[in-house]
Amino acid sequence: MPDHERDLVSGVIQLANLLTRRLAPIFERAKVTPQQWSILAALEDSESSMTLAGLARKLMVSKQNMTGMIARLEQLGLAERNEDPKDLRSSRVQLTRRGRALVEKLRPLYEDWCGKLGHDVPEREIAALTRTVDRLISELEQG
Amino acid sequence: MPDHERDLVSGVIQLANLLTRRLAPIFERAKVTPQQWSILAALEDSESSMTLAGLARKLMVSKQNMTGMIARLEQLGLAERNEDPKDLRSSRVQLTRRGRALVEKLRPLYEDWCGKLGHDVPEREIAALTRTVDRLISELEQG
DNA sequence: CCATGTTAGTCAATACATTGACTGTATGCC
DNA sequence: GGCATACAGTCAATGTATTGACTAACATGG
Numbered sequence: 001m002p003d004h005e006r007d008l009v010s011g012v013i014q015l016a017n018l019l020t021r022r023l024a025p026i027f028e029r030a031k032v033t034p035q036q037w038s039i040l041a042a043l044e045d046s047e048s049s050m051t052l053a054g055l056a057r058k059l060m061v062s063k064q065n066m067t068g069m070i071a072r073l074e075q076l077g078l079a080e081r082n083e084d085p086k087d088l089r090s091s092r093v094q095l096t097r098r099g100r101a102l103v104e105k106l107r108p109l110y111e112d113w114c115g116k117l118g119h120d121v122p123e124r125e126i127a128a129l130t131r132t133v134d135r136l137i138s139e140l141e142q143g
Numbered sequence: 144m145p146d147h148e149r150d151l152v153s154g155v156i157q158l159a160n161l162l163t164r165r166l167a168p169i170f171e172r173a174k175v176t177p178q179q180w181s182i183l184a185a186l187e188d189s190e191s192s193m194t195l196a197g198l199a200r201k202l203m204v205s206k207q208n209m210t211g212m213i214a215r216l217e218q219l220g221l222a223e224r225n226e227d228p229k230d231l232r233s234s235r236v237q238l239t240r241r242g243r244a245l246v247e248k249l250r251p252l253y254e255d256w257c258g259k260l261g262h263d264v265p266e267r268e269i270a271a272l273t274r275t276v277d278r279l280i281s282e283l284e285q286g
Numbered sequence: 287c288c289a290t291g292t293t294a295g296t297c298a299a300t301a302c303a304t305t306g307a308c309t310g311t312a313t314g315c316c
Numbered sequence: 317g318g319c320a321t322a323c324a325g326t327c328a329a330t331g332t333a334t335t336g337a338c339t340a341a342c343a344t345g346g
Binding site for chain 1: 150154155156158159160161162163165166177181204257262263264269273275277278280281283284
């Protein structure tokens with residue numbers, strides 16, 4: 001029995017921290033962090049290169065943050081930037097061969113982990129949670 | 144219509160970022176951050192002093208993190224540390240007079256904001272969401 | 287009494303995340 | 317054409333969050 005009530009806002013923030021912490025060991029052997037994973041997965045999903053700003057919008061982080069994240073992924077040899085001849089402002093980001101291989105290796109691990117998450121909690125509740133989270137994100141995105 | 148599906152884990156992490164971002168302006172005039180708010184509120188709730196490790200457990204962050212957070216709150220003159228004569232390892236953290244006054248001023252603002260959150264989303268869903276979040280936290284806390 | 291193990295707190299290194307300020311490129315309207 | 321505006325990317329400063337490594341103090345069982 002929890003001795004302190006946790007409001008929704010604090011709960012979501014604490015849950016996010018906890019998820020990140022528990023997720024980290026899954027990716028540890030590959031030397032990537034959960035946030036790096038999210039970028040790698042987004043790049044593979046896109047089936048083509050993306051701009052920094054496009055990635056930032058998709059993952060809902062600032063473009064300044066994305067600059068650093070991509071720099072680290074480039075350092076690791078998992079992603080690369082190329083100039084876009086059509087728009088000299090943009091660079092197109094894409095997975096390297098190693099990056100793509102890594103995503104293919106890690107995706108099942110990630111999905112397994114997510115699937116096992118909430119084995120205590122009824123399936124219906126998890127689905128409802130997912131939907132409500134999306135609604136809240138949409139609502140907050142405007143403001 | 145969202146073009147990309149967002150799984151629960153990514154959704155919760157993105158929602159937490161978004162909540163923090165939207166919450167920040169509420170506290171901006173008082174020069175505190177949402178995370179600092181969470182500590183101040185916890186200290187007021189406790190009705191007595193707390194140890195660093197106790198605070199860290201309650202808010203589910205590492206004690207190393209708490210060291211820095213408390214140092215910043217002390218710098219701001221909102222919290223203070225005193226030695227515990229019963230246990231020379233511990234320091235007891237408590238609100239200063241200014242800290243207590245600030246919490247009293249900010250708490251209604253915070254609660255209003257939380258209350259208005261999800262005006263699109265039925266009350267029942269919000270309550271269900273809160274419960275599910277708590278369950279997931281409990282499950283992950285063990286592992 | 288003392289060895290062992292646990293707990294409280296700190297420091298350092300690294301990653302993530304924000305805002306503000308800035309450069310350079312593109313776009314659109316007159 | 318040229319100016320205003322918006323957008324892409326970066327740098328710097330600050331705060332949050334983690335782990336690992338360490339010291340000091342407490343607690344327990346020989």
